[in-house]
Each structure stands twice: as C-alpha cells, then as structure tokens.
Amino acid sequence: MNQIKVLVADDQPVFCEGLAALLKLELDIKVVACAVNGSDAIKLAEMHRPDIVLMDLRMPEVGGLSATRIIKAKFPDIKIVMLTTFFDDEYIAESVKIGASGYLLKDADTDQIIRGIRDCYAGQLLLPASFQAMLADHLVTSYESVPLSVLPDIAGDTLTRTEEEMLHLLLAGKKNKEIAEDLYLSVGTVKNYLSQLYKKLNVRSRREAMALLKNR
Template identity: 35%
Template sequence: MIKVMIADDQELIRESLKIVLSTHEDIDVVDTASDGFEVLKCLEKYVVDVILMDIRMPGLDGVMATKEVKAKYPNTKIIILTTFDDDDFVFSALRYGASGYLLKGVSMDELYKAIVTVNTGGAMINPDIATKVFSMFSKMQQNNYTIKVDEKDVETLSKPEWKVIQHVGYGLSNKEIAQKLFLSEGTVRNYLSSILSKLNLRDRTQLAIWAVESGLMTRTFDDE
C-alpha cells in the first residue's frame, strides 16, 4: 500500500484528487494539507511514502516545503504538481530533492503511474517540460549548483553503466532504458543500484543532474 499525502491550497483540488486516487486499491490517501506548514505537521502523525505537492501555497510554499521535508524525512518522495510552468520553481524543487514534476493537466492515469514510479525509486518529469528541465540542468554550473563526485569513483564505472547514466540524464524510465539498450528492466535496476552506490549519489535525480553537468550527454559510447 502506497501512503500518499495531497498538499494544495485549493480544497476542491485536494478533495478531487483524494477521491480519484482512493479508487486505486494500492493507494491510501492518509491526509491532505493546505500549505507547507500543514505538510510538516501531518508528517509528525503519519508515515507518508509520496507527497503530491503544489508549488504556490500560502505560508510555506511547495519549494521550501520540499526542502524541509527531504531534510527531515529523506525517504518520503515528492511529486511537484502545479499549473505553473516556471523555470525557477522546477529548478529549485528538483534541486531540493523532488522526484517528479507534473503539470496539473496530467491525466489521472498518468498521475497514478507517476506515484507508483516515484514510490519505487524512479523519477517522473512531465514530457511537456522535460526539455526545459534538461536545459536548466545544463546551466547549473553557471549558478554553482553542482553535484560533486569523486573522480576515482567515476573511473570504476563500466561502459554499460555509462550508457545507463546517459539515458537517465535524458529522463528515460527503467522500461525505456531497457528497450533502448536491449536489457531487462531488472538488469537496468541492478545497474542503477550499482551506479548510485559507486558514485555515492542519493537518487536518479542527482544522477541526471551530474550526467548533464559532466558533459556526458554529448558522448557516443558505441564509438569508444
């Protein structure tokens, strides 16, 4: 059972999402919140696997709430859900540890799949803004937002692992990576686990940021 919290300042949206998501047998909406402060209070009472977090909320907004939640409850996954396609918000929320970013126009089926994906350690970026996110990651070095990885650890990566990292940088899911590289999803998961362990990175979001920062996205490994 995936325990979900919904944080949005509009009651209609909170209740609508709760009703729809509760129709799935593997999802339990444990609580709702109208701002970031309520999110933190709720987390004192409930163990939550995934939070659907609105960006623009009064008091403590979704970006700063994400930062606070990930600092205190690192195992809780966060999907940013908003109508605002805003560069700074996308950049900051992902930087603070959000695992996904979806526009509110997403279908309920896509939202459900995103929750399941994020709960199992994956990342989910709405296709409509994936290019924008990639562009922002590319500019991170100019803003001093970098992911530090020891060069000695980098040298331990195998060619197949480099290929997996590159596809993670492009925002592909495990299933998509498996199809691209003619591997099983289980093999891709094993590669990812090995890569994160070798590089001492927290999750695939950090891995994606590092892949872009390191210039990996322009390399062609088949020719090496």
C-alpha cells in the first residue's frame, strides 16, 4: 500500500501533535514531521518531500501564505492544504492562486480531515462549489494581462504555475528584483526561470516575450 506522506505545520504544538497522532492511526497516511512555523515547514518539506502539507494560514516568522509560495516554487508537485480557524475568502483565494489545493477548517471532524487528505492526494480541489465560482472571478480580475489558458498554447511545453505567475509579473512591467520579492525567490533563481521561459516561448529576450504575449 502506498502511504500518503503528510507534513503538518502549525504554531500550536498541542494541535499539531494531536492531529499528527490521529492521522498516524490511518494505514494509508504517514506523518513525516510537524513544523512550528513557516520557515520550519519549508526546511522540513525539502528534507522529507511530503505528498501533502497541512499548512496553518497564520504562523509567526514566516506565515502560511509565504511558506506556501516558497514550497510550491521549489517543489511544485507537493500539494498544500491550508488550515484555518475560520473561512476567509480573500486569504483562501490568495492561497489557491499561489498553488494551494484548498483548505480545511481546524475544528473539522477528524474523518473530514482524513477524507480531505485523500481527496487532495487524488487531485481534487478542497473548496465548496459556491466558492469555486467566486474564486474564478477573483483570479481573472487579479491580473491585467493574458489569461492563463492562453499561455500553454503559446509555449511549446506546458508551463508550471510559477512560470505562469512569473509571466504575469513580467507583463506587469516588474524587474527581476521585484519578481524575486513577489515570489520569495532569489534574483538568480528568477533569471534561471526566465531563461527556461524564453526557451519555451521560442524568444531570446524579455522584450520579445512581452511582445509575443501582448499580441495574443
């Protein structure tokens, strides 16, 4: 049996350890570690390469959104589910925009959390249907550039979520340093991403890439 490797990130040790103990009772779920803040979650995600990270939305030092952005940029195959005390549509929309697979309420029944982990592992988005429609509108209006659906048609290869977001920032006129700050990456990493993007778009420079996208 393939076990779903789960990393739990929450700044409340009692909650984190209690949830981990309950999840360990499931034969198909393996808790690889517990993180106490976003910085810890990033390090442990790199160390254990979990299938899913249960990420508290609000944590000290590095928050859940920032940690999600960094983990998805480095390890796009890791699925991240936000843990929140109450539903906040703006925070949840932002987390999904940067790559999260949805959210679970921290006071949900254990069975609901376990079902959510399995559904997420199977590729489902953990969001109510009513919110998914609102989310689509939020994502469309959050960028004044080409829609995501156009990008794969332009590129010879399918673009990753980070590459898509980087292209939107590029079209917004942001420089490498600004893109690095927005995506929590180093300037060197941004340059490497852009180099790969130019190859996929079959262009040689930022100017050619912007001209190609704006003419679509």
